[in-house]
Amino acid sequence: xIQVYFLLVLAILFETAGTTALQASQQFxxxxxxxxxxxxxxxxxxxxxxxxxxxxxxVVYAIWAGLGIVFIAAIxxxxxxxxxxxxxxxxxxxxxxxxxxxxLFSKVTPH
Numbered sequence: 714x715i716q717v718y719f720l721l722v723l724a725i726l727f728e729t730a731g732t733t734a735l736q737a738s739q740q741f742x743x744x745x746x747x748x749x750x751x752x753x754x755x756x757x758x759x760x761x762x763x764x765x766x767x768x769x770x771x772v773v774y775a776i777w778a779g780l781g782i783v784f785i786a787a788i789x790x791x792x793x794x795x796x797x798x799x800x801x802x803x804x805x806x807x808x809x810x811x812x813x814x815x816x817l818f819s820k821v822t823p824h
Contacts, residue, residue, distance in 0.1 A: 714767070714823035717764055717767045717768065717823055718823075720760050720763050720764050721760070721761070721764045721768075721773065721776060721777065723760050724756075724757045724758075724760035724761040724764065724777055725757075725776075725777055725780050725781055725784065727753045727754070727756045727757035727760065728753070728754065728757040728777065728781045729781055729784045729785055729788065730749065730753045731749065731750050731751075731752075731753030731754040731757060732781065732785050733785070733788050733792070734746045734747075734749035734750045734753060735750050736789075736793060737749075738750055761773065761774075761777055767823060768821070768822060768823065769821050772815055772819065772821055772822055775811070775812065775815065776812055776815070779808040779809070779811065779812050780809075780812065782805065782808060783805050783808060783809060786801070786805060
């Protein structure tokens, strides 16, 4: 089951790269960041689809989207100088807490 999580982590990393490139593409006006968006999302969705053989779509999507949000917020802060207010930080902490609850207590995820 470790490989399922490895595929999911890779899917999250490619999604994060694609979203970062989306910001850098300046609304698809720059060629190479735009190409990276398409390629990174295609790879991410492919890897995401592979995980669906082993985990329910709702759980996979919650983990993929939730961690993607948190990673993009961190990249936005570090790379693009975007700041978050306290309610946004608390909300993201709640997203992480939700993922932890799913992983620790749900019977539908591989342990």
